[in-house]
Amino acid sequence: MSAGSSEDKPNLRSIASLAGVSHMTVSRVLNDHPNIRPETREKVLRVVEELNYQRNSAARALATRKSRRIGVIVDRPVEIGPDSTLRSVEHAAREAGYSVSSVAASPDDDGVRPREAVAYLTAHGIDALCVIAPRASSVDVLRELTEGLPTLIVKADDDANFLTASVDQRLGATLAVQHLMDLGHREIAHVAGPLDWLDARARERGWHAHLKKAGLHIPPAFVGDWSADSGYEFAVAFDELPPFTAIFAANDQMALGILHGFRDRGIRVPEDVSVVGFDDLPVSRHFLPTLTTVRQDFHALGALAVEILVAALEGGSTERRSRIAPELIVRESTAGPRSM
Amino acid sequence: MSAGSSEDKPNLRSIASLAGVSHMTVSRVLNDHPNIRPETREKVLRVVEELNYQRNSAARALATRKSRRIGVIVDRPVEIGPDSTLRSVEHAAREAGYSVSSVAASPDDDGVRPREAVAYLTAHGIDALCVIAPRASSVDVLRELTEGLPTLIVKADDDANFLTASVDQRLGATLAVQHLMDLGHREIAHVAGPLDWLDARARERGWHAHLKKAGLHIPPAFVGDWSADSGYEFAVAFDELPPFTAIFAANDQMALGILHGFRDRGIRVPEDVSVVGFDDLPVSRHFLPTLTTVRQDFHALGALAVEILVAALEGGSTERRSRIAPELIVRESTAGPRSM
DNA sequence: CGCCGTGACGTTACCGGGAACATAGCCTGC
DNA sequence: GCAGGCTATGTTCCCGGTAACGTCACGGCG
Numbered sequence: 001m002s003a004g005s006s007e008d009k010p011n012l013r014s015i016a017s018l019a020g021v022s023h024m025t026v027s028r029v030l031n032d033h034p035n036i037r038p039e040t041r042e043k044v045l046r047v048v049e050e051l052n053y054q055r056n057s058a059a060r061a062l063a064t065r066k067s068r069r070i071g072v073i074v075d076r077p078v079e080i081g082p083d084s085t086l087r088s089v090e091h092a093a094r095e096a097g098y099s100v101s102s103v104a105a106s107p108d109d110d111g112v113r114p115r116e117a118v119a120y121l122t123a124h125g126i127d128a129l130c131v132i133a134p135r136a137s138s139v140d141v142l143r144e145l146t147e148g149l150p151t152l153i154v155k156a157d158d159d160a161n162f163l164t165a166s167v168d169q170r171l172g173a174t175l176a177v178q179h180l181m182d183l184g185h186r187e188i189a190h191v192a193g194p195l196d197w198l199d200a201r202a203r204e205r206g207w208h209a210h211l212k213k214a215g216l217h218i219p220p221a222f223v224g225d226w227s228a229d230s231g232y233e234f235a236v237a238f239d240e241l242p243p244f245t246a247i248f249a250a251n252d253q254m255a256l257g258i259l260h261g262f263r264d265r266g267i268r269v270p271e272d273v274s275v276v277g278f279d280d281l282p283v284s285r286h287f288l289p290t291l292t293t294v295r296q297d298f299h300a301l302g303a304l305a306v307e308i309l310v311a312a313l314e315g316g317s318t319e320r321r322s323r324i325a326p327e328l329i330v331r332e333s334t335a336g337p338r339s340m
Numbered sequence: 341m342s343a344g345s346s347e348d349k350p351n352l353r354s355i356a357s358l359a360g361v362s363h364m365t366v367s368r369v370l371n372d373h374p375n376i377r378p379e380t381r382e383k384v385l386r387v388v389e390e391l392n393y394q395r396n397s398a399a400r401a402l403a404t405r406k407s408r409r410i411g412v413i414v415d416r417p418v419e420i421g422p423d424s425t426l427r428s429v430e431h432a433a434r435e436a437g438y439s440v441s442s443v444a445a446s447p448d449d450d451g452v453r454p455r456e457a458v459a460y461l462t463a464h465g466i467d468a469l470c471v472i473a474p475r476a477s478s479v480d481v482l483r484e485l486t487e488g489l490p491t492l493i494v495k496a497d498d499d500a501n502f503l504t505a506s507v508d509q510r511l512g513a514t515l516a517v518q519h520l521m522d523l524g525h526r527e528i529a530h531v532a533g534p535l536d537w538l539d540a541r542a543r544e545r546g547w548h549a550h551l552k553k554a555g556l557h558i559p560p561a562f563v564g565d566w567s568a569d570s571g572y573e574f575a576v577a578f579d580e581l582p583p584f585t586a587i588f589a590a591n592d593q594m595a596l597g598i599l600h601g602f603r604d605r606g607i608r609v610p611e612d613v614s615v616v617g618f619d620d621l622p623v624s625r626h627f628l629p630t631l632t633t634v635r636q637d638f639h640a641l642g643a644l645a646v647e648i649l650v651a652a653l654e655g656g657s658t659e660r661r662s663r664i665a666p667e668l669i670v671r672e673s674t675a676g677p678r679s680m
Numbered sequence: 681c682g683c684c685g686t687g688a689c690g691t692t693a694c695c696g697g698g699a700a701c702a703t704a705g706c707c708t709g710c
Numbered sequence: 711g712c713a714g715g716c717t718a719t720g721t722t723c724c725c726g727g728t729a730a731c732g733t734c735a736c737g738g739c740g
Binding site (some may be wrong): 022023024025028034035037043059061062063064065290 | 716718719720721724725726727
């Protein structure tokens with residue numbers, strides 16, 4: 001907004017001169033030192049605000065000999081979904097001589113708030129950004145926030161603003177639906193994730209498109225929230241046999257909830273209804289019945305993301321996107337339809 | 341080992357003077373510049389080696405204007421076990437104005453190698469260290485590696501060298517065993533995690549001690565590897581009804597594998613055998629049967645760990661350790677013994 | 681034989697903050 | 711009326727690296 005003022009990032013000195021004080025005064029204001037006149041403080045803070053100044057954490061760390069960073073060692077993390085992608089991003093980054101700072105959604109809030117997350121990360125100094133399991137709304141916000149910051153988003157669609165890498169979600173959905181069709185199912189429902197999530201959307205579209213191509217009836221998708229609880233809720237909504245013979249669930253957790261809900265309703269899987277999940281969690285092969293699902297190679301995905309990012313950072317960015325093929329894993333939860 | 345040489349950490353200049361060159365030459369050697377005579381390079385590297393010199397990443401970042409750090413945003417991570425502790429450590433650290441660098445075991449290797457992990461973390465500059473889900477052997481190695489680095493280990497026993505925080509594992513085991521005893525069980529088996537893991541050991545000891553206190557028979561514990569697969573293997577080892585009426589599994593994943601294995605063997609849960617898990621994963625309430633388990637508040641644990649660490653870093657370390665109480669969650673997988 | 685290019689370093693000036701010390705105005709007390 | 715002590719601010723130097731440029735010896739060449 002402000003007419004082309006600063007070429008480079010502002011620093012202590014530049015705001016000091018704009019505020020008409022010395023850089024130490026600015027430093028003191030920022031560090032909440034006492035003995036600063038309120039009016040001076042305000043004057044400084046106004047300039048800080050206006051230039052959107054952020055302290056350089058490296059310089060600070062150098063001067064104070066404190067990094068304000070805590071190292072964490074986690075032995076035997078559980079490898080599930082986006083978490084395992086993060087794990088392998090960290091691993092691959094470490095191999096490439098990079099370190100990783102991550103911001104994850106906590107169970108309390110309703111997802112990461114991209115604005116805060118980016119602010120936090122850039123404040124601590126990053127050369128590149130990687131976004132895992134994004135929502136469409138987040139991507140829109142990121143578009144403006146990541147100006148000049150090499151950014152990779154784990155999503156399938158190409159994007160002029162971002163690097164991308166992904167497992168082919170539509171293909172995964174197609175594999176699941178095709179498997180059910182091969183078994184003879186013609187009424188195939190879908191329990192989707194929240195459709196603001198790109199992965200949820202891609203899986204829903206894959207399901208929809210493949211049914212359409214086969215000329216089958218397309219029921220409305222039920223939209224869950226990724227949790228097993230939401231799968232359970234879906235399943236217990238049917239007193240009698242439901243109006244379909246198979247379900248494609250957008251992830252394994254919801255599929256598990258469905259198995260549970262159906263059992264509570266006396267609906268048998270796979271005799272009455274077949275269920276397919278998505279992800280192939282390490283535990284899914286032990287669900288009862290064991291779960292037919294679409295395996296994603298999260299590990300390869302994380303490694304690929306880092307490879308692309310590092311290439312963009314260091315070399316002439318060769319590839320801007322890449323896609324990994326998922327794989328159908330057939331287990332007990334799917335069989336021919338009851339009417340056969 | 342080397343007789344008290346350096347007071348402070350070595351830096352480029354100190355190496356340079358010891359090697360009889362200028363600091364720029366050292367810098368060039370370290371950065372693999374051409375135009376360095378092999379003998380000079382070796383001379384420098386020898387000193388670097390001897391002083392165990394590590395570049396200061398903050399200074400480097402300041403000079404190069406590159407942090408070699410990748411920011412990652414993960415939306416909707418799965419909240420399971422140690423992973424969720426890490427999540428809340430990150431969250432709490434962020435709130436306290438700290439950032440986090442983590443090293444996690446990857447599925448390929450056999451756990452984090454503490455020496456490499458600490459080297460990596462210190463190379464990137466950390467003020468403190470937090471170790472989650474540690475093995476006894478790791479703790480021993482860390483003892484010598486973390487000299488002068490405030491370190492918190494998530495473990496129950498007090499330790500003169502480290503800060504500690506934990507969920508009370510023995511109490512958790514006691515709750516599980518007591519619950520089974522209350523139901524009338526007198527033959528209570530245990531499927532343990534690898535006993536090098538402190539948590540596994542604490543749970544095994546809790547089980548053992550509580551059986552002993554009640555004067556019950558103490559069968560040898562079966563040692564799994566935390567995975568559902570290992571629980572399955574345990575369960576399918578019995579053709580007939582097993583020689584116990586209840587099992588306390590050291591985590592929910594192994595419990596799930598046990599449920600699966602018993603179903604494959606035609607052993608009913610809870611009619612033939614009761615099963616109790618540990619952790620209360622979000623999915624455990626949807627296992628079939630739904631799993632009775634011991635809930636750990638991983639979130640509180642992570643927050644507590646950071647609180648203690650930050651207190652140690654900033655204030656006069658008030659508390660050096662703290663313990664959180666677990667909670668028994670009763671579901672379908674436990675009932676009175678078959679002989680009743 | 682003097683010129684110039686190049687290899688192998690050394691010197692100096694930064695990067696962007698903060699600690700320590702210096703300074704200038706003002707109030708207080710004797 | 712002035713020493714002494716605050717308060718609010720400025721100066722200088724330093725943190726530990728790296729970039730840019732300077733220096734010096736050596737060797738080929740016209």
